[in-house]
Amino acid sequence: MKDWKDTKQSVAVTLGTTSGKMTTENREQMDYYATDPKAVRLLLELEKFEGKIWEAACGEGSLSEEMKRLGYEVFSTDIINRGYGDKFMDFLWFDNSEPIDMNIITNPPYRYANQFIIRAMSIIQEGKKLALFLPIRYLEGIERKEIFRQYPPKMVYVSSSRLKCALNGEFEKINSSALGFAWFVWQKGYDGETILRWFN
Secondary structure (H helix, E strand, C coil): CCCHHHCCCCHHHHCCCCCCCCCHHHHHCCCCEEECHHHHHHHHHHCCCCCCEEECCCCCCHHHHHHHHCCCCEEEEECCCCCCCCEECCCCCCCCCCCECCEEEECCCHHHHHHHHHHHHHHECCCCEEEEEEEHHHHCCHHHHHHHHHCCCCEEEEECCCCCEEECCCHHHCCCCCCCEEEEEEECCCCCCCEEEEEC
């Protein structure tokens, strides 16, 4: 893993973000929103994932633990140590020389969703899947349109009733979600039209 301070050009520049500035320090100050485990349970009822799953922004393990409970082998990482995970690493910067033989399922930091898509789709093996839990509004935007052109999702599953994401994992402090969410699912090598479905 490279150190953000020592790089001449950050991944923000490489992947085309506007500021071009992104450090470990300011990334660690970002808000942490844990995902209701129900969300991944519903996804796995809709979509099949063959082989090991990588939860690349695992937080305190809400999604990882649910996937394990359902019988999946899960590798859990995060850039920040919140007391859970197999390894603490920056998903956007770790060194890899071979394609990764894992699917990726996660709720990424929203501000880095574009980078997560590009990074994940560049490192997973052909046929493997990427599933990101994102607000429905992620469908809009000029920059995102270009990402969708390059990497068309295979499926978008829109939740017809609100699923919770809790700031700092404090689910007891929220009654309902103010945002609508969807699972965006890519499959490496897929170049067809995106299918939109509703669930929940």
